[in-house]
Amino acid sequence: xxxxxxxxxxxxxxxxxxxxxxxxxxxxxxxxxxxxxxxxxxxxxxxxxxxxxxxxxxxxxxxxxxxxxxxxxxxxxxxxxxxxxxxxxxxxxxxxxxxxxxxxxxxxxxxxxxxxxxxxxxxxxxxxxxxxxxxxxxxxxxxxxxxxxxxxxxxxxxxxxxxxxxxxxxxxxxxxxxxxxxxxxxxxxxxxxxxxxxxxxxxxxxxxxxx
Numbered sequence: 001x002x003x004x005x006x007x008x009x010x011x012x013x014x015x016x017x018x019x020x021x022x023x024x025x026x027x028x029x030x031x032x033x034x035x036x037x038x039x040x041x042x043x044x045x046x047x048x049x050x051x052x053x054x055x056x057x058x059x060x061x062x063x064x065x066x067x068x069x070x071x072x073x074x075x076x077x078x079x080x081x082x083x084x085x086x087x088x089x090x091x092x093x094x095x096x097x098x099x100x101x102x103x104x105x106x107x108x109x110x111x112x113x114x115x116x117x118x119x120x121x122x123x124x125x126x127x128x129x130x131x132x133x134x135x136x137x138x139x140x141x142x143x144x145x146x147x148x149x150x151x152x153x154x155x156x157x158x159x160x161x162x163x164x165x166x167x168x169x170x171x172x173x174x175x176x177x178x179x180x181x182x183x184x185x186x187x188x189x190x191x192x193x194x195x196x197x198x199x200x201x202x203x204x205x206x207x208x209x210x211x
Contacts, residue, residue, distance in 0.1 A: 102126025
């Protein structure tokens with residue numbers, strides 16, 4: 001079985017210990033490193049190249065939003081999944097803008113957290129309803145008025161709909177009988193037309209457009 005490698009970033013030792021014990025009850029998830037602040041999270045990502053960083057927001061020295069920015073800039077294949085007690089707009093929008101794959105609150109159950117990690121690796125964006133509502137409200141103010149469904153070709157619309165369903169690039173390619181490289185090119189064109197740079201913002205953007 002191929003295990004999903006996870007890095008835990010939280011400034012509280014008891015939280016890291018609890019998360020590690022919880023996640024390692026799942027045979028397909030392996031905690032490969034821990035960090036007590038954002039800088040350590042970046043450094044440990046450079047060493048271990050985890051598939052997922054489980055990132056707290058408020059930590060000393062460097063917080064989770066800035067750490068997310070640096071990790072996604074330098075290690076784009078590593079997904080960042082925020083797990084925090086803070087649901088203020090600034091933290092949520094900052095993390096998602098910098099490329100976080102999801103934003104979860106610490107009242108989530110262990111079963112749902114493990115499933116969220118699996119979904120993240122499959123390319124899904126993890127946003128509970130209350131978090132998504134806050135982002136959608138903000139994105140609604142940012143959507144360019146000239147952007148509409150007619151700006152996208154039929155093929156691009158097909159890809160957008162599959163993207164909205166949480167499909168990975170590989171799954172989109174299989175559904176449309178395209179190569180993964182071709183799908184990536186289409187997605188780059190779609191992002192360029194919409195004025196966005198990552199999947200999380202893309203899903204929220206196109207939801208606002210009625211996809």
